[in-house]
Amino acid sequence: MTPPRRRRRDPLPEPPSPPSEEGKEKELERLYVISGADGDRAPLDLVTLVVAHAEPPSSATPEQSAVLRMCRAPLSVAEVSAYLGLPFSVVTVLLTEMLAADLVQARAPIVRQKVPDRSLLEAVMHGLQRL
Numbered sequence: 001m002t003p004p005r006r007r008r009r010d011p012l013p014e015p016p017s018p019p020s021e022e023g024k025e026k027e028l029e030r031l032y033v034i035s036g037a038d039g040d041r042a043p044l045d046l047v048t049l050v051v052a053h054a055e056p057p058s059s060a061t062p063e064q065s066a067v068l069r070m071c072r073a074p075l076s077v078a079e080v081s082a083y084l085g086l087p088f089s090v091v092t093v094l095l096t097e098m099l100a101a102d103l104v105q106a107r108a109p110i111v112r113q114k115v116p117d118r119s120l121l122e123a124v125m126h127g128l129q130r131l
Contacts, residue, residue, distance in 0.1 A: 044092045044106060046078040053105045063094055064103070071104060 051074045056065040063084060070083055081091040098104045 044077050044095060045108075046076065046088065047109050048077050048106050049074040049109055050077060050080060050095060051105050051107075052103070054103050057103075060103075064098060067094065067098065068103060076109070 050067070050071050052068045052071040054068070056068045060068070063086070066084060067080060070080060075083075077088065077091060077095065080095070081088050084091065086094075095104060095106065099106060
């Protein structure tokens with residue numbers, strides 16, 4: 001005796017159709033067009049904070065304008081990369097150009113002290129002893 005055949009509840013999705021001629025008009029720009037010439041890069045990490053220092057000039061590229069609008073409040077380079085949908089290497093080249101033009105300011109993140117202050121620990125200990 002053979003077991004009954006199982007049927008799928010949901011049919012399999014249809015494979016995507018091949019791109020039409022209209023889809024070729026919307027091809028994305030190559031990354032080297034966005035990043036320009038590959039020269040020296042600023043020492044930026046994923047956690048380096050970027051803050052806009054000026055308004056977007058009329059000569060700014062769309063990516064530079066987007067970075068300046070996003071970075072009114074401090075954002076990390078990783079966040080800028082994610083929001084723009086660009087690789088980290090392209091964003092570092094873009095930010096290096098913007099740093100040279102004094103459009104943005106970059107700084108290391110604020111690191112909290114690794115060891116708490118001794119007086120704070122003593123105050124907490126005395127407060128717990130009073131309970």
